[in-house]
Amino acid sequence: MSDDAKREGLLPCPFCGGEAAYLRNEECDDKGEPSENYGGEWVECSKCHACTNIRFPLKEPVKPLLAEQWNRRAAPVSVRDAAQPSEKK
Ligand SMILES: [Zn+2]
Numbered sequence: 001m002s003d004d005a006k007r008e009g010l011l012p013c014p015f016c017g018g019e020a021a022y023l024r025n026e027e028c029d030d031k032g033e034p035s036e037n038y039g040g041e042w043v044e045c046s047k048c049h050a051c052t053n054i055r056f057p058l059k060e061p062v063k064p065l066l067a068e069q070w071n072r073r074a075a076p077v078s079v080r081d082a083a084q085p086s087e088k089k
Contacts, residue, residue, distance in 0.1 A: 009067040010043060011074040018047030020070060022063055025054070043070040 010020040023044050027035040037054055043066045044051040052069045055062040 008063075009071075011071045013045035013048060013050055014074040015050050016045065016048045018045045020045050022066065023051075042066060 006021045007019060008022075010022075012018065013020055020043050023042055025035065025037045025040045027038060029035050040054040040056050041062050042052050042054045052066055052073070055065060
């Protein structure tokens, strides 16, 4: 996989501006059995290691979901506040 494919559609980290990439859990336990989170995928910042939830590709690829989750977090705070006007009454 090329570097471009690893961060396809991902915005820079909202915390440090670092590069985000898709990661995949391929850990095995001491007996060589796949670990609990084996096959799970998530997005993580290469600098500060901020990350999304882990998701498991069962029927569909999860990268679009992960990208959506990551990019929503990456949206500027001011945009989010504007979408949810606070009412104190
Ligand atoms: Zn970061």
